[in-house]
Amino acid sequence: MSRLLIVEDEPAIQNGIMAMIPDLNLPLQIVGACFNGKSALESLETLKPDIVLTDIKMPGMNGLELIQKSREVMPSIEYIILSGYSDFEYVRTAMQYGVNDYILKPFTYQEFREVMKKVCEKVENKKMYNYRRYIQELLFNNHPEKNKEAEVPGKYCCHYLALLCLGAFSVRSVDFITPDYTVWNAPEIEKRINDKMGQSGQCCVLDAKVTNEKIVFISVTDESVMHVKRFVNEASNYAKELDMPLTIALSNPFEDIEQLNKIHHEARINLSNRIVLGKSSVIIPEDTAPIENYVAINSQQRKSIHELLGNENLAGVIDQFLLLAEEWKKARLPQVICEFSAKYLVSEIYNRYDFLQKLYLLEDLLSKVEQVVCSSAGFGDFKEGIAGLMRDIEEDVVRSKVNLNVHEVVERIYQYICQHYTEAVSFEQLSRKFGYHASYISNTFTGIKGISPMKLMTNLRIAKAREMLADSKWPLKEIAAMTGYNDVNYFSRIFKEVVGVSPKQYRKNIRQGDVDKI
Template sequence: MYRVLVVDDEEIIRNGICKKIGRFFPELEVAPAQENAVEALNFIQNNRVDIVLVDIKMPMMDGLEFIAKAREHHPMLKFIVISGFKNFEYARTAITLGVNDYLLKPIDNDEFKMRIQSLLEDLDKNREKQAMESTIKTKAYEGTTYKKNRYLSELISADAEIDTTELLEDLKEMEIIFKQKKYVVITIVADNIKEIPKFKNVSGLEILQYAICNVIDEVFANWKGYSFTHFKYDNQFVLILNTDTTIARYFLIEKANKLVTILENIYGLNLHIGLGDEAEAVEDVCKSYRQSIQSVMQCNLSGIGSVCSFTEIKIKKSDIQIITGLKKDLLESFIKTQNEIEIRKCLQEIFKEAVKNNYANVKIVCLDVYFIVLKLLKENEKDTDIALAMFEEIEGAISANSSIEVLEGWLENKLVEVSLLFSKSKKNYGRPLIEEIIEYIEKNYSKDISLGGIAKKNFINTSYLSQLFKKEKNIKFIDYITGLRLEKAQGLLITSSLSVNEIAEAIGYNDARYFREVFVKHLHVTPSQYRKEHAVN
């Protein structure tokens, strides 16, 4: 609701204008009318006002002087000047001060309604514009955070397509620099992060994620090395430690246990923490990460404690396996040959023989299946993050106390899905997949999205997706996303007051200089020149 203030030294006129506003615009709130400019100035300094109707000729301070002083405190205020004199000098001064309109006494009702309605439309447009710019700036900030998480996630995931040199340069621009030669990755999983009452909605979850990252940084602060924390999934946080000397295992376990205690006491979180072995090259950070994942899963599913290191599970792993010998070999064979019937039959037998309604054994079966899938993916040079994603889903089902029957059925379906990855004939996903990808791009163009990332998300080969996209849309993927981003940039240059750098960030370019180069290449003018040529009064 907008608020209107009337300033006039004549009581009859003041009251008459207030009544007009109430009659013609009942949705507006009328502030207490003021009889002189001095009192009015004091009022707007202490109260919210959107529109001011002010007389020019008043004692103590005239209306034009009042407008000039009021503008110093509230530059966005809308003013309508009211005067009994049709004086050009007054009108010219009023225009110089940015007055929005000018009404002559006696005030005509139709004229009054038209002027007020016009101001209300301007205010509505300004609000929409401010809301849009606020959203864009928020997206730009979120995009920066997203990029940090994305780059660090790529580093630990060891995607064969990633150029490590390029990736390290990207991280360097975000002030993430690995200065030492030894690395250890620690994975922290907060099992019940979505169950904390104060943080159950989406924004609450994001706040909690940032808070957890801050606590992790504090716990591992003040040591002789560097630490970099990010969240890879909603409930998974990854800490990369970088130092020039070997880090004592007891030191890491002590810090990890301290973290478990602090986050349990502050937020009621149930943590499991896995420690990877030390890596001696940045290219091997991915190995330490995978070791930390295996550690945290062993820790979680086998119930051996809140903190576990890879060194420990190498010793204990063989003691808790359930799927062994012939059954394991058979299951691997059925997955590789896409034999759905035998996959389901084999799992049913495993559950019948090994689980025997013991929920603890269910967890171990899930862990064994993870290692089987991971081994097959590695041997066939496929994306091992598929195994991790599969495991995280079933881990969530276990956390939700799903029944043994539900878990068995879920594992069967998931292994059948995974088996399709080993098919020698490529599946033609066609138009439905491309339309789904287009929708994803429309929602995420402000983020650092790539063809490789989308291909991984849909479990298909990057080159194949590139060919499929070109076939269905008659345009290359990179040209499509560039065109979309430039289209969004043109709109923002015309309709917003965001700087060129902010617009670049908002549409997915973290390098404003590169954005300018792309813009000039396609539109043959700079962003600033485009804004001037298409300026809207």
């Protein structure tokens, strides 16, 4: 509503204007009427008009002097000049003071209404602009300066804050998803929602830091939930129109808009914790119990993944991920859990291959996971994107094998045996991983290292067994199992062949201090 001050020294004209204003059907409120410029100037700070409709020729202080002096006090006021044809030179002077509108006397109803409508729209647009800027300051600045020209445009009992997110949520200020701007733009959304809410409320729609999100500040005339339902119903239409899931995070009703920064921060946390990839939903404060990140992969599934990685079966790991992803989709797990679990899988792959650590930083790979997630308009995009990233890693693994020369292969097998000698190592499978025949690699290994792979493994196992026999009371059967032998008799025979005495005799000699027999 625009506040109007009328300044006219002829009572008949002043009364006629005052009688005409209600019939214009415009957002105008008469806050005062004065008969000269001096009294009008004195009343400005009290009446705080948005528009001053003033005659030019008046006793004491004319309209031009009023405009000139009032600019120093309240520069934001819009002025409309009432002028006769003989006063047009005064109008030219008024234009120099920034007055853009005038009405020539005598005037018709239609002429008067057109000018008043134009100025009202200008005032309301200016108010909305100032108000929107102030809301932005409150949202993104903990201690904004109070804007004297910013006020809630209307009388409302409370407010809501809503965050709209098309597709995936992102904490980065990067546009991963770019919806059709002709549909998904703040002015268009604001107009549609305001038209739907009617006189019961008003919203201000602001751009967020990324294009697939919008911030909606809603003011309502009462606490009826119907106002919020109208907003949600209208906003939800964008999911169908843009063929993307839409998540709406709503705040509780509040009165103090100075708390917007805190409320916005809480709403973003709720959105990031609760948004589900590929599903439209409304998040309300009652749903916002804290969520702890966890890996949505149970112990049996992890064991299976580790076995696949141990056999360098990355294709199997990818298949396992695709099955897991379907479970996550069915369980409607939040985006944050899906992302956390995908990062776990990629980390496990990264830690399995030493050469990947030379090719990438782990942070770079995890950043790629995040990019896939944040670019996902639906769950299918997420699933295929993560699988595609894993396939890229698989190609790197294949290329690394092709590029390895035989000396590098021997060194890798040597390191593998040194780290896994207590396990059931199949040299044939180990050779096949690097694309070589087992007998060729065995002979080459022996030539380079001066010891055969099997002899190296046996020596490492027996050395470990000697340590355990000397430093523990473990039964022979358990020592055999912990050094890679399932058969204790076979272990004892191999031990005696290498050391010269049986494990039992070796332990006895250690305890008796008979060093010569060890």
